[in-house]
Amino acid sequence: MREPTFLVLTALAGDPRHGYAVLEDIAAMTDGRVRLRAGTLYAALDRLRTEGLIEVDREEIVQSRLRRYYRLTGAGVRSLTAETARLRAQATIAERRLSARWTELGGATA
Template sequence: MSESPMREPTFLVLTALAEEPRHGYAVIEDVATITAGRVRLRAGTLYAALDRLRAEGLIEVDREEVVQSRLRRYYRLTGAGAMSLAAETARLRSQATIAERRLRARRAELGGAPA
């Protein structure tokens, strides 16, 4: 993965697949759950992201099954995908820690007033 920050939809798709293999609609549902409904991926956005992540080697097809005469493809995180997700998680955690530290310092400067 490049050194640039991961786009939020990519982060969320990888996060959804970190728990277990999922098919596309299950990824959409899990992303909505992860974000408390703030992010609702559209099918076109999701499948473009899945194709890109497969090409980058971050996810792979786990299995395919036919459900009600339709092909359902399950995706799983690869080792490279897990490493990329871990690196992005660490980057975000570091930035959040800095923000929290600065907000605490600001509250202290203001005599404990909310930031």
């Protein structure tokens, strides 16, 4: 799973959100490191809907514009759960190897 997809699914793991709220949440989660453009986000949302990972929760009109809220589906929850476990396993391997490396260097810490 690519990072933008992971972040979009993570943003939707709590309450349903509309597109702009997803963008803001991703920026906050990554301390501003990832700032998706609106076009990238909406293309991802359409793809994730087609894949059955998210669905429209509700729609409302705000200042004469349609605001669509999205939420994870059961498949989306399972996919995000699996990817989270995969990333955790990879991080554990990296931590073990770094710990061994620091031990080789005389116990210095970063």
